[in-house]
Amino acid sequence: MTNAVTLTRVCKSFDTVRAVEELSLQIPQGEIFGLLGPNGAGKTTTIRMLLGILMPDSGTIEILGKSSCREIADQVGFLPEERGLFKRMVIIDIIKFFAELKGIPPRRAVPLADMWLERFELKGWRDKKVEELSKGMQQKVQFITTILHEPKLVFLDEPFSGLDPVNTNLIKDVMLELVKNGTTIVFSTHMMEQAEKLCDALCLMNNGRNVLQGSLAEVKGRFGRNRCRISYEGDARFLKDSALVSRYDDYGQYVEIQPADGVTAQALLAQAISQVTVRSFDITEPSLNEIFINVVTGGAGTGGNHE
Amino acid sequence: MNKSWVLIKREFLIRVKTKGFIIGTLALPVLLVVLMGIQIAMQSVGAREKKTLALMDLTGRVAPAYQIYMNENYQDDQKIPLYTFETVTAAPESLAAVTSRLNTLVQEEKLNGLIILPADIFQTSQFELHARNISNMEFNATLERSISSVVSDLRLAESGLDRELVRKLTQRMDLKTFKVSETGTKEESGMVAFWISYAMMLILYMALIFYGQFVMRGVYEDKNSRVMEVVLSSARADQLMAGKIIGIGGAGLLQFLIWAIFIALASAYGMVMMNYFAPGAGQIPLPTVSVSVYLAFFVYFVLGYFIYATLYATLGSLVNDEADAQSLQWPVTMLIVLGFLFMFFILNNPNSTLAVILSLIPFFTPLLMFLRISVGAAPMWQVALSVVLMIASIFALIWLTGRIFRVGLLMYGKKPNLPEVLKWIRYS
Numbered sequence: 001m002t003n004a005v006t007l008t009r010v011c012k013s014f015d016t017v018r019a020v021e022e023l024s025l026q027i028p029q030g031e032i033f034g035l036l037g038p039n040g041a042g043k044t045t046t047i048r049m050l051l052g053i054l055m056p057d058s059g060t061i062e063i064l065g066k067s068s069c070r071e072i073a074d075q076v077g078f079l080p081e082e083r084g085l086f087k088r089m090v091i092i093d094i095i096k097f098f099a100e101l102k103g104i105p106p107r108r109a110v111p112l113a114d115m116w117l118e119r120f121e122l123k124g125w126r127d128k129k130v131e132e133l134s135k136g137m138q139q140k141v142q143f144i145t146t147i148l149h150e151p152k153l154v155f156l157d158e159p160f161s162g163l164d165p166v167n168t169n170l171i172k173d174v175m176l177e178l179v180k181n182g183t184t185i186v187f188s189t190h191m192m193e194q195a196e197k198l199c200d201a202l203c204l205m206n207n208g209r210n211v212l213q214g215s216l217a218e219v220k221g222r223f224g225r226n227r228c229r230i231s232y233e234g235d236a237r238f239l240k241d242s243a244l245v246s247r248y249d250d251y252g253q254y255v256e257i258q259p260a261d262g263v264t265a266q267a268l269l270a271q272a273i274s275q276v277t278v279r280s281f282d283i284t285e286p287s288l289n290e291i292f293i294n295v296v297t298g299g300a301g302t303g304g305n306h307e
Numbered sequence: 308m309n310k311s312w313v314l315i316k317r318e319f320l321i322r323v324k325t326k327g328f329i330i331g332t333l334a335l336p337v338l339l340v341v342l343m344g345i346q347i348a349m350q351s352v353g354a355r356e357k358k359t360l361a362l363m364d365l366t367g368r369v370a371p372a373y374q375i376y377m378n379e380n381y382q383d384d385q386k387i388p389l390y391t392f393e394t395v396t397a398a399p400e401s402l403a404a405v406t407s408r409l410n411t412l413v414q415e416e417k418l419n420g421l422i423i424l425p426a427d428i429f430q431t432s433q434f435e436l437h438a439r440n441i442s443n444m445e446f447n448a449t450l451e452r453s454i455s456s457v458v459s460d461l462r463l464a465e466s467g468l469d470r471e472l473v474r475k476l477t478q479r480m481d482l483k484t485f486k487v488s489e490t491g492t493k494e495e496s497g498m499v500a501f502w503i504s505y506a507m508m509l510i511l512y513m514a515l516i517f518y519g520q521f522v523m524r525g526v527y528e529d530k531n532s533r534v535m536e537v538v539l540s541s542a543r544a545d546q547l548m549a550g551k552i553i554g555i556g557g558a559g560l561l562q563f564l565i566w567a568i569f570i571a572l573a574s575a576y577g578m579v580m581m582n583y584f585a586p587g588a589g590q591i592p593l594p595t596v597s598v599s600v601y602l603a604f605f606v607y608f609v610l611g612y613f614i615y616a617t618l619y620a621t622l623g624s625l626v627n628d629e630a631d632a633q634s635l636q637w638p639v640t641m642l643i644v645l646g647f648l649f650m651f652f653i654l655n656n657p658n659s660t661l662a663v664i665l666s667l668i669p670f671f672t673p674l675l676m677f678l679r680i681s682v683g684a685a686p687m688w689q690v691a692l693s694v695v696l697m698i699a700s701i702f703a704l705i706w707l708t709g710r711i712f713r714v715g716l717l718m719y720g721k722k723p724n725l726p727e728v729l730k731w732i733r734y735s
Contacts, residue, residue: 048536048717051539051540052540053536053539053540053717054717069540070543073540073541073542074541076540078536078537078540078541079537080533080536080537082533082536083533084532084533084534084535084536084537085532085534086321086529086532086534087532088321088325089321097313097317098537098541100313101310101313101314101538101541101542102541103309142537145537
């Protein structure tokens, strides 16, 4: 599989702040790629460099086979984190303007705009001014301007922030459709549940560095040993001191257990059954949320687990 | 280029379509028409208004001659005298009582005024007017002129001199000015030429500040609404800046064009209308301005606009709101004001070395070179050089400010200081 975007040892600093340091990453074509990380990790700076709004201090960027986004700006869509539209412009004019900026003449843009407005339930707002719309509606309009020109590569900076579940689903569906048609989507978020549902691959950034990268399965595999979730009747405290267990978390209704190296879930279950009445026994993967917190608070991701 | 065009089109249309623009564009002509109407009305009313005045002549010698003088010199269209006088005399002991009685009549508007010619008027050359309105400059001037004339005549007669002879000998001089230019020499009023240049300079001055600040506001508003970032992902910063400057400039130029057409129409038909509504209200001579002055006005407006709009756009990229903008824009505004302040110096010494140098500095050229052209003091080579210098500095400014502009647009939060801005030039 070819990469839509390749970053090689990219650095960018502002004055004394090193926003991005030695960042190398590959974004595969036709997938949803998550750019994750805490606030101030360098996500927005990275996206701005990919878009050619900022120039890297050093390192190389390859984007859709070109060295600069400037050359293929018409094939790229961008939804910034800080949303913004021309407040006093009419919705349909704004969509026409952004489409024309991407090389789509108005006569082609208008039918597409009407189609999208209908789909996002904004049909009645077509000729209203931006300032009359609610925040969520404005966000949907901005999303339309991001994808109307059928870009090959889309950057979405926190696309779901501030949206209700219905609209979140609407946007998520469109994202999945786009990917099905071959579009590459790069989206940044710190909502790990969303990332977990949508991402094919991801990169976790912290302090301007790429601390963890790979497909979702790879990343989870690296943090890997499966966790067991047991709910039971009886006294399960014996598990805390069991040689089979390397980590024990009691959540009241259930306990979450990390088996020790080389211990299978089977063995753990056998021991549990021998002591308590097991009501349910699940083998779960570590959530992205856990990995995120782990890596960000525990230093660089080595792939191991930190006790 | 195509993207610049899309950006220019948006900036232009969004401004031209607003109510504010349409109202603003129409307001000036409407205001002009109203002002003209008021003036015509005033002239026709003023011309017919009759005044009744009490004339208290304490010398006992001036009043008869004065009444004759006024009846002969101040008449309306039907040859009826404008001023009616009721002559009053008073003995020194009843003077205060008579004056106060007449003042009461003035106050009750039974009289328009009371003129007191004191007994010693020939020595002191002073007289009094008591009226409700003492600020009617034209009436005051008329009184002064007429009393002076009558009193002088009486003085001359008393000293046995021939009035006509004295008049001939002491006649005032009239200055006739002739303008010498490439197109030849013709008689022209120096004052009219000055006032026209002055008015056009004032327009240039206000237009540069006004439209410059318009550009600045446009930039920081878009920056504030965070829309710039999306546009920057599709177009370069210089295209964006060109869109702002040319789009807003185009709207400004359209406004000017509409006004110019209106003024041209007004001067063509204004006289006809004026004579229709107020026959004989006076032939106001329309000043003629040569085509080259109009051309210079247009060229310097456009070039000056580019220089200042570039600076203002850069300011706009540095700030987040009006308050920041107010505190940062003074150096740029100062440049325009400074140019305006040099005007009086240039007007008195249009050919001095300092005048030449100042008018060649691109920031001052729009105002000062225009002024020198309009008074006929700028040789062709200086005009050409000034245009070349302006164009060169526009390109230099765009190169320099374009880098600040790009960084500034992405910087939110506190407004930067000068060292920070200079740093941006290097690392953008």
